[in-house]
Amino acid sequence: MILLTRRATFSASHYYWNPNWSEEKNFEVFGKCANRNGHGHNYTLEVTVSGTPDPITGFVVDLKWLKDVIEDHVLSVYDHRHLNHEVPEFETAIPTTENMAVFIWKRLELPVASAGGAKLSRIRIYETPDIFAEYRGELDATRGAAG
Template identity: 70%
Template sequence: MILLTRKADFSAAHFYWNPAWSEAENARVFGKCSNRNSHGHNYTLEVTVAGEIDPLTGFVVDLKLLKDIIEREVVDVYDHRHLNHEVPEFATMQPTTENMAIAIWRRLDGKIPNAKLHRIRVYEMPELFADFYGEGL
């Protein structure tokens, strides 16, 4: 088995807000991120798949196909969007880096032929990222 990682970039806006809390409590917990006018990030996504190398092609997975799947399932849905308002999964959960990794796993799981999804890594900024390995799903 070998691991193969493909990267993609997208930009999106979001804010953190718990409607069950007061404005003061949201500000205390989420700080500047509770500004409902939102803020944005240039995200980097890493999708790592695991599989065996095809002896005829030398590939774990067709790289163009993997890119197309990531573009269709994630980048086209998230890029230049307001996550809270335009991406369905964030209508019911905070669009944190951690939750984005889980949501992207759900979007990609089972859609990559001849390979198993191994890891989703979402960078919110170069020094902040979340990894998800599919545990609990």
């Protein structure tokens, strides 16, 4: 079994807001990240797939194909967007790095599985060089670490 990781970068803005809380509570919990005008990040996304290399090509998956899948299913939706207002997942969820990792997994799991033999193993998304969230699918959820 080989793990193969592809990186991609994108820029997006967001804010943290729980609509069930008062403005005061949102600012108490989320601080300046609750500013409804939002703020932006240059995110780094790592998509890790696992599988056995093909005996003819030596690939777990073709890296150009994986780049295209990430572009089609994630970057085209997230890049240069205000996540709260333009990305369907975040109409009802707070666009934290943790939630982004889970939603990106959901966007990529089936397309990667369609590659024949490859499996999505990990999503890691960096909000800043010092902050990242990692998700490994339902295995994490059963351990209580879903993001």
